[in-house]
Each structure stands twice: as C-alpha cells, then as structure tokens.
Amino acid sequence: xxxxxxxPTSQILAAGRRMTLRCTQxxxxxxxxxxxQDLGLGLRLIHYSNTAGTTGKGEVPDGYSVSRANxxxxxxxxxxxxxxxxxVYFCASSATSGSRDEQFFGPGTRLTVL
Amino acid sequence: GQxxxxxxxxxxxxxxxxxxxxxxQTSGFNGLFWYQQHAGEAPTFLSYNVLDGLEEKxxxxxxxxxxxxxxxxxxxxxxxxxSASYLCAVADSNYQLIWGxxxxxxxxx
Numbered sequence: 001x002x003x004x005x006x007x008p009t010s011q012i013l014a015a016g017r018r019m020t021l022r023c024t025q026x027x028x029x030x031x032x033x034x035x036x037q038d039l040g041l042g043l044r045l046i047h048y049s050n051t052a053g054t055t056g057k058g059e060v061p062d063g064y065s066v067s068r069a070n071x072x073x074x075x076x077x078x079x080x081x082x083x084x085x086x087x088v089y090f091c092a093s094s095a096t097s098g099s100r101d102e103q104f105f106g107p108g109t110r111l112t113v114l
Numbered sequence: 115g116q117x118x119x120x121x122x123x124x125x126x127x128x129x130x131x132x133x134x135x136x137x138x139q140t141s142g143f144n145g146l147f148w149y150q151q152h153a154g155e156a157p158t159f160l161s162y163n164v165l166d167g168l169e170e171k172x173x174x175x176x177x178x179x180x181x182x183x184x185x186x187x188x189x190x191x192x193x194x195x196x197s198a199s200y201l202c203a204v205a206d207s208n209y210q211l212i213w214g215x216x217x218x219x220x221x222x223x
Contacts, residue, residue: 042118042201042213058210090156099144099205105156
C-alpha cells in the first residue's frame with residue numbers, strides 16, 4: 001500500500017441497502033476525513049477523526065457513520081442508502097489536525113444509489 | 115454563513131499566464147490552501163498561505179490578503195497538463211477546511 005487507498009472504486013446500490021466504504025492509509029497520519037463531492041459544489045466534510053478512537057461530525061453527517069478503531073482504517077457506513085447520497089466520496093488524511101498540514105486524498109469511490 | 119467564491123471556468127492559452135481568484139467569508143481563519151484536481155482524479159496539494167503576501171513555488175504562486183478575504187493562484191508558462199480544476203479551501207476556527215466549488219481551467223494550444 002502506498003499512501004491512501006479506498007474500496008470499492010465504484011458501486012451501484014439499491015436504495016435502502018447498507019454500504020460500507022473502506023479507507024486505509026499507511027502514512028501513520030493521525031487525522032482522517034471523509035468528504036463527498038457533487039457537481040457544482042465544493043467538497044463537503046461528512047465526518048472526521050483527529051486521532052484513533054475519536055470521531056467528529058462535519059458539515060453533512062446525516063445518514064452516515066464512521067469508526068476509527070486504529071490509526072490506519074477509517075470506514076464510512078451508509079446505514080440505509082438514499083438517492084441523494086449518490087456522489088463521489090473521497091477519504092483523506094493529514095499528519096495532524098492542525099491547519100498547516102496538507103491533506104492527502106484517496107482515489108475516491110463513485111457511488112450511485114438507485 | 116461560510117462562503118468561498120471562485121470563478122466556475124476559465125480559458126487560457128498554452129505558454130501564457132493565468133490568475134485564478136478566490137474570495138472567502140469564514141468563521142475564523144487558519145490558513146488558505148490551493149489544490150489541483152484533474153478530471154476523475156483526487157485533489158492534490160499545491161500551496162498553503164497563512165500570512166499576507168506571495169508564496170512562489172516553481173511555475174505556481176499563491177497570494178493572500180487576509181484583510182480583503184482574498185487569494186489568487188498564479189500559473190505561469192501554462193502547459194496542457196495544467197488543464198484541471200483548481201480548488202480553494204480555507205481552514206476555519208475549528209481547523210476544518212471549507213472548500214470552494216473549484217475553477218475549471220481549460221488550456222488551448
């Protein structure tokens with residue numbers, strides 16, 4: 001693994017189904033983030049984690065949950081998917097949650113909810 | 115509310131110079147970032163400004179005026195590979211990034 005990976009690359013999901021997007025980083029970064037990117041809108045923060053064992057809500061957390069059991073992994077779960085959750089999802093990490101640290105992004109997961 | 119404004123799209127010629135502007139209104143300010151995002155790919159870091167002035171990094175420079183809530187990204191000697199979206203993001207009082215919608219830059223030969 002080099003950097004930050006996400007799985008799956010893309011997924012088509014029926015509404016009402018549960019889905020977990022996976023994110024793994026090998027940079028030993030403390031902070032991790034989940035964003036969604038929709039056409040015409042900026043990246044919007046869903047949830048974040050400043051360090052293993054802690055999580056926080058971002059701008060658009062409803063319908064999503066996260067966990068941070070260890071430093072490397074930060075899965076995002078949609079408990080019951082709805083069509084408005086159709087989006088491109090990016091996981092990112094940074095060394096710390098301090099403002100100077102650049103965020104490194106995974107390749108993204110393209111999710112379609114029908 | 116918090117707001118980041120950037121032009122939606124710009125067109126420039128290969129070899130030329132282009133300036134992409136970003137204005138912001140946020141609850142607190144802990145620095146401004148510029149990222150590049152090629153179509154279908156992840157954003158990648160370009161620059162970070164927290165003090166007023168110009169930061170130069172090769173063909174790319176970024177300027178910040180905190181009193182005006184304004185930044186720009188300057189790209190010199192444009193190359194076709196610079197065709198991408200350029201995202202402006204501000205770290206707010208909680209150190210969370212607030213993102214603009216991005217400026218799609220089209221380079222013509």
